[in-house]
Amino acid sequence: MNAVTQAESSQLMSPEGLAATLQSVQIDGQLDGLLLRMTTRQNYKNTRKTNLEAVYTFPLPWGATLLGLNAEIDGHRLQGTVMEKKQATQRYEKAIDEGDTPIMVERSARGLYTANLGNLKPGEEAVIEIEYAQLLRFEQGQIRITVPTTVGPRYGDAHKKGGLAPHESVSANVLAEYPLNVKITLTGEVALAAVQCPSHAVAMSRLEDSLVVTLKQGGFLDRDFVLLLQGLQGQSFASVSPDGEGFAVLASFCPTLPDQTQEPVLLKILVDCSGSMGGDSIAAARRALHDVMKELSDQDWISYSRFGSEVSHELPGLQPCNTATIRQMAKLVDNTEADLGGTEMNAALISTFELGMSKGLKALFTKSETPSHSKDVLLITDGDIWHVEAVIQAAKHSGHRIFAIGVGSAPAESLLREVAEQSGGACELVSPNQDVADVIVRMFRRMRSTRCTQVKLDWGQPVLWQSTLPTTLYGGDTLHLCARLAQAPQLPPTLTWVANEVAMQVAAPQLQNQSTELLPRLVVSRQIEQLARDTEQEKQTLELALKYQLVTDQTNLILVHVREQDKKAEGLPELAKVNHMLAAGWGGVGSVAEHKGSAVCCSSIAYDEIMYSARHSAPDYSSMSMPTLWRSRASEAAARVEALSSSDMDDFEIPAFLRKQPDDPVPTPLVKKLLSPKPRKIAPGPVATPLTLLETFETTAQKALAPMRFVRRLQALNLPADLVSMLEELTVILGTGAKAWAVVLQWLAERLSDQITLSRQSERLLRQVLKDEDAALLQELKATWADKMDALMNAQQTAGQPSQQWATRSERDLTV
Template sequence: MNPSTDVSHPAPMSCLRSSEGRPVPLLGVSLSGDVMGGAARLVVRQRYRNEERRPIEAIYTFPLPSEASIAGFAMECAGRRLEGEVKEREEAFRAYDEAISTGHGAALLDEERRNVFTASVGNLLPGEETVVEVAFVQALKADEGALRLMVPTLVAPRYIPGAPQGDRTGHGVQEPTDAVPDADRISPEIARVDYGITVDIVFDLGREVAIESPSHAIEVRREEGHRQRVSLRNDRAALDRDIVLLAAGAPGVQAGLVCDRRPGEEGTFALTVVPDLFDAKRAAARRDVVFVVDVSGSMQGESIDQAKRALRLCLRHLAEGDRFGVIAFSNDFRAMEPALAPFTQRTLERADAFVAGLAAHGGTEMLGPLLAAAGMLGDAERDRLIVLLTDGQVGNEAEIVDSVAEAGKGVRVYTFGIGTNVSELLVNDLARRTQGAAELIHPGERIDEKVTAQFARATAVRVAGVTARFEGVDVGELAPAEPPALVDGEPWVLHGRYGAPGVGRLQLRGSLRGESFYLEVPVELAAEASRPGLEALWAGARVRELEESERGLSGKRAEAMHKRIVELAVRHRVASKHASFVVIERRTGERRAHGQPEARPVPVSAPAGWGMSSRPVAPMAAFAAMAAPMAG
């Protein structure tokens, strides 16, 4: 008998149900993999089961780290494992849709944002389980003496600016707007959910390290050599906060070159420079700093307290001769003073009083205050900084980053991502585009160390206008194509491709305190070397950079860039907003479904520590609360 019409498979009444009373098809999520040599290779496995009497399509919107490269997609069903392939986004959807329409099984992975993805599992049969597997690689950063791994688990509610406009193409609770046309694809329903996540990650860093977590209670088991296996103490946790793991005592980022190449094929390299630019005789530059703090509704609870504490610490890192301003924003914004104030004991006390009176409510209209802050920083003879404190939960990230980078030329933005569910896409991109730096602060982490580290970067000696030129070796497609500034003590990384092995040198030139700077780095590109994940890291970084460039193009140039991005993603098997993973399960006999499956969007948990989730509230009411105007 065809399972799609077999009424002898009643839907259990005890399973988790959505707000519409239907069973939720997601049973649970697992995170596994290893951390070696400053990089993580991880796999997210999502287990689905159909508890209904007819085939369904499970649709789950979930996050991944914005700096990760998605390097694999697979489906396990009916005792078989099927590997996915990368196709142009519309082509992938057509292949998926055709398979579903003709009774076969299929899974699709679409990128909505660099940190938001949608998995669709079509024709999930009654009583059957299917596992979807997403593999990704991520370079890790040293964070105050510890290697930091952060994996988000929840696409949290975010503020959607703009007026309603456009047709729906997703299943989210928000409507598309003129500012965020894909709002319905990045706003899953919030509900009380029962599924959770398990963790099994092996750290092998070549030395003894102390692994701890400010986000979860963990168990660490020592294995052979320096291997340490990390799991959750309670086996399973809610998907309501970022997973943060810190490996204290891990080796710092080392200068040098690593390669990945098979004989006769094109290779990939990553070159790391840790510049020593310290000059004890250098006089400290006079700074103009505007602090911009998010006091919107999503910052309610512990986040606003952390932001206020961090801001007070930031103020105490100013020095005589500095000038500063403070802007708080939600649905509107207000400044402590209309212009920059000299840093004195009196103005510090006035700033402390301003900060003490801040409370979280309203929407997250972030662009206006950031542009106002850039407008206050007009003196190009001084060091000009914006310090942003936020959870980053907005829907118009690209607009904010592009506008601030254009309006604030010469202004560096230093960001603090605060809370249990930081949208680090905005936090990282805004810092990177403006040559600043980002810090993430999860509840339980030491805020004073984070603030000290940020201001050390902000005041460090730097080489601007860096150019990179290779001699003696033929390299191509560098990522980033425009090298960032060299900052004293901060790792500077360049990825690229090469066709033939060889020995040469990299020449770095720039401007250091108004004088010419030159650094020569020896380069040896290996004929044969293995560095798993390196090609995906390069391809992901290159794709992200091209997508960013595409936003400023139109007409034939935009079409050519779109084609280039798709070709790159398909060739190197990485995800892109223009290229999706798809996998098809060809079925025969009774396993072949009939008719169109009904869509079952998977609801998600409310964020941990989110003030609006501390009392019963309907999802749309919560969003309405976020849009309330700012008082004062």
């Protein structure tokens, strides 16, 4: 398959049969030392016949700081500003209502951000430009640049557990294709490194003292873009920059530790064998496990567990690494498959933490002796889960160091890095075409490294704030620490620790002075991340985020393109969620492993083979354990018609070609149903509860932004007689039933806000229905109606009977 041009990509279809909105992405970056600055340009085009609101949830690397938002619309270039989240959302919605085009970028979850582009008119194009910076690390002679481009399907509920809003989505579609172009410039000493690219075919060119890396033939948003910079010697740096009346300092240390300890490694191996690990990922896991056995000595102790929907301890308890154990392990590894269903990582980790010592190991430690180090867990996974906070907390309090290896073309780096950081372990990612043996060697070097205690950092003066110091140091791995000082430092900060009862230290050779705003923003970003763990610091974190223009859980980036009066967008925009490309090789869908004989840095994989395989073995994302049958467009269309036939037809307009059938004298049952002028009769059933009304309205509003649609659906419910009377009274006052229902629904949404949150599409629809009404009149009506509704909801309770109809909480656990 040749690279898809922008014109061709505009005709790619979403699952709803509508042309894709995201056209392509260009990424341009520069690495100077360990500071990586990136600019991502997302190109959008409305190829439909209605106004659109494009919503694209995209990943950023772990530890990245989002710096800015710019946009190009209708020949105008605009710059965004950071506002408090509620105010930014109100400004965004106000622009939608007024027919202008707002753009808002918000933090959705760990490592995920969402770009919202409202009121893009038919035929219009827009470019959203996002800037971010990231501090990279030396990792025992190597620097890894990872640019995530897609999000693999994750186990669990993206909204309940992952924190995504109703309008946000990272759903994958095997039909989606988004062209990608990448250009990264390496400057200074890093330009002298040996550069490999295990993810893409790249071209390299030298310009004076820099090295420019670009994609050879373009790519797609279906895998991480990875560069490995090898042959580098770790160095320590220190930089200072004015920060208002004080100073911001960044210290990057690369310590050297004594020779490795000879103490036994107590290693619990836990391998993800869920459906998402099929294909390349589980193959990489097996290779890694075989390399693990090469690193074990006869004094080490291991256990082996696999997990998916459940955990299976196949080598339970820590066993001695003798010949019999290694042979048993080899057989277990050879039989390891991605056949355990879902990804219950938290339960698997807790169960693995609880594995005890075997009798032989207990005998090594008498009652007066304890091992001088904690047990270690080697976790091999793609990290594709939504319930990440529970996993991070379990790791933090486990008493185990977690050494995580992320496998696949798009592993969830933010989860794996955080789990490793919080437990005092380490994390490395392995691309399908990367040599996993080197990764295992580095991991065991860390596991066997000398334990460090009494880690301290001398900034030369009292600090206003500083980073939390680590409990563990690893030789050759960079450690970034920040501080805010009242006075300008005179000397570089010094890191000290004790190893093997010997005091050691490291410091940067000099203190580099900077005068840009970037360093203070990076330092404050670290401070906010640290303070955010304390809910009592919300006020301070918000003030810092606004002052330094940083996107956090409390702030958004926003800009508004104010249109001329005759160019205002009319009506409500149709929501267009941008589907992700399915991560290459995910769940065994195709393969991105290179053919034998191809270069490590230049994968010779045939992209058309991958896409063909992907499109003919699309997995069931909900089960994550087995593929579904590929259905052709004809069968998809037939399925949609069948769905129309079996559903409530009030939701659909009658297509023009079905209104008259001159060539078909005997209409089919479906056509008869569509042409029937009689309304569909619905059995009364139980009396609708307040939550039922809101749920029904929300469901209808997601399908069509037409007032009469939700009115017909609500009035088909079995409504309490008193509510019907109230609606009739409001209809007389306001003139239409839609306005009467809008007042009722707005009040109910406010009254039950602790149980249900309407999507912003639903809220817009209610505002549009009531936009011509006087605000004071609406408030008066709501207040008057509220007393009557409260009386209705409490009537049965007053009579001493539990309210089954209008209680304030439904028997069902509803989340919209």
